Amino acid sequence: MIATSGTSGDGRVIEVRDACGLGGEGVNVCYETATCTEDGEPGTFVDVYIDGEFSGKACLTPGIAENLAVITPGLVLREFERLTWPSSELQVQPVDQRTAVNWETFFFTDNTAPHTQTVTLLGQQVTIEATPSEYVYRFGEGASARTASPGGPYPRGDVTHVYRAKGSASPSVDTVYTGRYRVNGGQWIDIPAPLTVAGAPVTLQVIEIGPRLVTPPTD
Template sequence: MEAAEEGIRNGQQGSADVSGVGGKSADPGFAAGSGACPGAEAVIDQSNAPAGISFCQQYAEPTTPVLTVGLIRNAFAELKLPAGELVIQPPDGLTLVNFDTNFYTTSTRPIARTVTLLGRRVTLEATPSTFHWSFGDGERLSTSDPGAPYPSLRVTHNYLRKDTYRPSLGTTYTGRYRVDGGPWHQIPGTVTINGTGQALRAIEAEPRLASY
């Protein structure tokens, strides 16, 4: 400490190990003169401090929250996305056994939502990429094809026995995002939304003699 006092008297600045001063275990820095601790708190116990020296307890500046891809991915996963509209042909909840029942969806367009994260304007875009067809009889099929209306039979299923089934559609979305109108970036991972089943009754056709 005598060396520190000598340095101050000679107009020099420096640092010193003061871990034993006043019985404290802290290691604050020191500065000379009154008001020498701007933006910091002076150590209260200065009973052993030489005259003209203030011991300052420094504090780190608070960090600014960073908008991460993880936060954006969580926001994407929490979007209220539709499962997709399931269309079945023949219509009216009725089909035939051993018949090509047609399935398709019209829910194929990207869906955009804008959210605010940490004060930033983030645009999220979800695009249907995979369609999961559950036919209600234990058979399932996943395609990138959304199917199409009759007569373009691209996603079909044959029911082998008469019964009432509940086919359903699930949709997997891929996503991208941009911040404050900037460039688009891909969102890691996907989100899958499963829909509820529709009642569909499969019946056997009865042959009828019309004329002879």
């Protein structure tokens, strides 16, 4: 829920809150943040308070928020997208960057923990947390899989692919981050859109393995 404030040029305190209905005992209850558009820019529908008094409703876009010196999810989303977040390192089993035709090849990554960065926005300290929530595995021959699982090695891994022809493949894994933020150590607020970070491809050789007749050893 948005609940943040700033100070205007004439010293008035401007506070914006989600446009919510009142629940029991006068408590604000927001089941879903309402979105809106102002001059073609997406924003959030809010109640505006000036020096503690209700002033009216408005469509608060990141541009307007900057002018009012208030921090909104849309403003943090732009910072979330501007920052650099870790890409996932793809690991493959069998090892040594080789697999075989018609074998089950396992894919996984260790990038599962949240990452945080702290920035200064409009003079306030904002901590942004990005958590891997989904992975898009690209197997290098047109096939892909989107999953919440980071995969794993044999035998517990649940992200696998079977190559049907020998040759060279360039698999990779993209990371989908969901984010949240807090201002000056306050409550966490969700960032309204995810962010995808592309992973670097690895080179994988797909070879053929077949039976071969050999001469048995003699005593």
